[in-house]
Amino acid sequence: MYKMYSNKPFLHISPLTEVEYQRWSGLLAERLGIIVPKERKMFLQSKIWSRMREIGYTAYDKYWDYINSGIEGNLEWSQLVDRLTVHETSFFRHMPSFDLVKEDLLRKIHLSKESLRYKMWSVSCATGEEPYSLAMMAAKVCQSTAMKTYFGITATDVSSPAVALAKNAIYSADKKKNIDQEYHEYLVTLNEEMFTIDEKLKKRMAFGVFNLLDVNRPSNIKYDVIYCQNVLMYFEKKVREQILDGLVSYLNRDGLLVLGQTEINAWSHPKMTRVNKNRTLAFRLK
Numbered sequence: 001m002y003k004m005y006s007n008k009p010f011l012h013i014s015p016l017t018e019v020e021y022q023r024w025s026g027l028l029a030e031r032l033g034i035i036v037p038k039e040r041k042m043f044l045q046s047k048i049w050s051r052m053r054e055i056g057y058t059a060y061d062k063y064w065d066y067i068n069s070g071i072e073g074n075l076e077w078s079q080l081v082d083r084l085t086v087h088e089t090s091f092f093r094h095m096p097s098f099d100l101v102k103e104d105l106l107r108k109i110h111l112s113k114e115s116l117r118y119k120m121w122s123v124s125c126a127t128g129e130e131p132y133s134l135a136m137m138a139a140k141v142c143q144s145t146a147m148k149t150y151f152g153i154t155a156t157d158v159s160s161p162a163v164a165l166a167k168n169a170i171y172s173a174d175k176k177k178n179i180d181q182e183y184h185e186y187l188v189t190l191n192e193e194m195f196t197i198d199e200k201l202k203k204r205m206a207f208g209v210f211n212l213l214d215v216n217r218p219s220n221i222k223y224d225v226i227y228c229q230n231v232l233m234y235f236e237k238k239v240r241e242q243i244l245d246g247l248v249s250y251l252n253r254d255g256l257l258v259l260g261q262t263e264i265n266a267w268s269h270p271k272m273t274r275v276n277k278n279r280t281l282a283f284r285l286k
């Protein structure tokens with residue numbers, strides 16, 4: 001059980017000792033692959049401390065024991081992960097990458113003889129804006145063709161609170177400004193301040209918690225598009241490459257891996273060719 005909120009006066013942040021910093025940053029590196037350099041020690045400290053205070057802990061070692069205490073500890077870990085990860089995102093965040101996926105879908109519709117099943121995976125979906133953008137774009141394309149086309153989207157993130165928000169799909173009205181008018185038919189106004197996404201699109205989505213560090217575990221699931229943006233930069237280069245190598249095994253033949261433009265330098269893979277499109281970083285399975 002969570003400890004009760006305390007009525008104690010505000011306590012100033014207790015500094016992480018060198019040993020504690022090594023311990024906590026080591027846990028993050030081990031479980032999330034995220035490196036917290038010394039310069040960001042204050043960030044780590046403030047996030048852990050704020051969560052500790054919220055649930056009534058005042059000693060890092062007691063909180064450490066709690067985090068490492070079986071099922072309850074796992075639940076608490078997911079809360080802490082949510083604090084330590086950055087969920088900044090927006091609808092249609094990087095338009096050239098969405099255009100690339102649109103072109104790929106149109107091309108595959110053109111090439112397919114009968115019906116087409118098109119599967120996409122948003123690997124760090126944060127609060128859902130990215131996968132819903134993919135869904136809106138795909139729905140529009142599918143509406144415009146006589147070809148029977150089915151699309152589905154898997155959206156995952158390591159943060160379970162972020163995934164819950166993504167599934168809930170309730171967004172503030174100001175986020176509409178990033179969504180082109182042609183897609184507004186897929187938005188449902190809830191009130192002056194909030195909107196949600198049309199049920200027809202929600203039905204195409206499957207949300208789940210997934211840690212990219214587990215991507216090298218064997219799996220038979222395959223996708224036509226893997227959309228991986230603004231997440232690799234949190235990992236060391238070696239870990240980034242391991243993640244990308246793992247993602248390749250999730251691609252269907254001719255499948256597309258779409259990365260953030262500055263996400264990795266000089267990555268190559270014997271099974272992948274670089275896609276030549278301005279202002280994008282993408283690879284196709286040969």
Ligand SMILES: C[S@@+](CC[C@H](N)C(=O)[O-])C[C@H]1O[C@@H](n2cnc3c(N)ncnc32)[C@H](O)[C@@H]1O
Pocket residue numbers: 032033034085086087088089090093123124125126127130156157158159162210211212213228229230231234
């Ligand atoms: C800056 S957001 C990017 C969201 C979206 N992809 C975009 O480009 O707008 C980074 C996301 O990566 C997630 N993340 C961090 N470490 C992760 C890991 N090991 N596995 C999966 N997701 C992770 C965070 O929880 C966060 O939601």
